[in-house]
Amino acid sequence: MNPTCPGPTLGVVGGGQLGRMLAEAASPLGVDVVVLDPTPDCPAARVAEQIEGSFDDPDGVRALAERADALTLEIELADPDVLERVSEEFAVPVNPSPDALRTIRDKLVQKRAFADAGVPVPEFVAVDDAADLAAAVERFDGCMLKARTGGYDGRGNLPVEPGDDYEAKLAAVGAGEAGAMAEELVDFERELSVVAVRGDGERRAFPVVENVHREEILRETVAPARCSDAVAERAREVALDTLETLDGRGVFAVELFEEADGTVSVNEVAPRPHNSGHWTIEGATTSQFEQHVRAALGWPLGTADLRSPTAMANVLGDVSDPRPAALAGVGDVLAAPNANLHWYGKHEARPLRKMGHLTLTEADADRDDLLARARDLRDGLTFE
Template sequence: MEYFSTDFTLGILGGGQLGKMLLYETRKWDIRTRVLDPSPEAPARLACNEFVQGDLMDYQTVFDFAKDLDLLTIEIENVNVEALEDLEKKGVRVYPSSETLKTIQNKGRQKLFYRDSGIPTAGFSRFAYTSEIQDSVENGGITFPFVWKSARFGYDGQGVKIVRNREDLTSLANVECIAEELIPFENELAVVVARNSEGETRTYPVVEMEFHPEANQVEYVLCPARIPEEVGLRAQEVALMVSQKLGHVGLLAVELFRTREDTILVNEVAPRPHNSGHYSIEGSYTNQFEQHLRAILGLPLGRTDSKVSAVMVNLVGAEGFEGQVHYRGLEDILKLPGVTPHIYGKKQTRPFRKMGHVTIVDPNIDMARDRAKLVKENIAVVSKHKIS
């Protein structure tokens, strides 16, 4: 099939920053696009050929949006899977598939998939409601501390909490959830796997993730990870195992725990371009967004190795500020060598909302990490007025 400078139309469910960055690549290749997002201010609205405002979880909205498309992909997992199933029956190619999304959308189902597939992961228990956990604790089924995760709709650290005592349970939403063993890990890693519709696979280098202690969001991503070579090879092997068992098409970001004994455990996955792969825009021979396009279009996959060491810093809304966004110190960080800011185009900031990221490249990963710390110290995402 011809994709370039034709009437071929790619649909994207979700118009946030991931959709916006994917559109950089579709415009580079002159691929026609249509985007669906609930917000009239979605960052991707300006770069696509056609923008549709609508609910991603509404069956009819998703079905009508995509029924005449040639290919449909996502930038967010929370979409109506039943509509995707019927679109596939109608002949629309959907990547990742509805079956893959159905497994990944629900964290309980995702964990069962790991266990049933022989994929190493932390121990867990499933609950229809959070209120059931209390009975399990009292009867010795689970013990403190553990990690509570909402089964659905968690993102950017939301829907996840370490539960250390009974009091911690009282603040949790009473929803379907899992209680997961709290792993005393050495660090958190991630591997982005690309798999095209012909079955060709490639893995990106292992990255190291450092998290904000309060928001539970990724604060820094370092590539390459500062880990022994054998640990990195094992992490890539496990990520490939997940990809092969899922049979996904596109990008799959596999988040991992490295234990103090150097065991690799799968935390969770995202079947799309991911925050852990943003460094690749400046650091890799083929950035993750171009690679996702190559994969879903069935084209040969590009090189995944790095041209240079890179560190990505997330720019999130500062605590205490909400309203019209202002990037304080942006000009200061532009004076630093190897620094590239990406502003997502969200006009309103609030505490810990992802508003952009900055990539720092350097031949030496430790130098890049030191400069990333300077970036973090010299830029702030604020608003004109503090929250009262």
């Protein structure tokens, strides 16, 4: 559709922090956003209109399509079959495509699609029961067990070692009827990611970044990554090759492993803006969120160049029980040069729940120092 101001309305399945930041990026473009989310007064509701309903509710998706000129998503719990039917019923385009969502939301299907296309991935096998898991552990001498569907923010992933209780591991990972996937444990040097974007006949890739995880949850990202130019170029190539296996326009976040010898392989892909791309709000010429809005509408993409070295640190709930909580120490972040705080507007702090993030930018910065200072700023924040 042709860009106009005021612009069209974008419907988003999901109204969490990603939906909120999509709406914030859409507003300067004259684009209104309506979100579908089951949580009353979800984070995006502060900056967008909300329709209350589950992500896969046909009536909710229809109500969204009635209000929107185009549909997209910020969570993989959307139902691709429902999106496809509603898209045809209301003649409203959906991007990324329901087919891309079908591929990505099942991790085993995702890995098979990438392997079949020649995209480098760790070795993997399907796991339906404890006997399958035992065989995978023997084959890989330990493995990473992943639920095929429903996992996010580290949930649904567990390492498994020889001698573990395999039945208990399958139950803990939430395999359920859909089953699971076992993957070789990659001895990686660092975890990388590339936010790649497909528009209407054009592609962009943001600079390669480095991610730091603990307890399977992303804690920090530094851009650009502290890797060699050759590894960065290879990561970019793999990310764009991965993009070619998936249909539709939008942002696709490609998570990667870099091994000691420089080998790069794909861990997982998300068909939406991603936590590892939050740095782009301050650190790139066009944020991942604005790129996703542009792509979903079929508008020209912005440039994806690095504006400044950037470190991003997630602000996680540090309380023992879910409860309303206020963030203290905000003044120190606001007083720090080149620091930016993003609060997600969630009603309850929960252990390890992503409540916000901060970024620290500095031209010509030493990335080790930049990351250390971002951590210090984040660690000075507490919940009261």
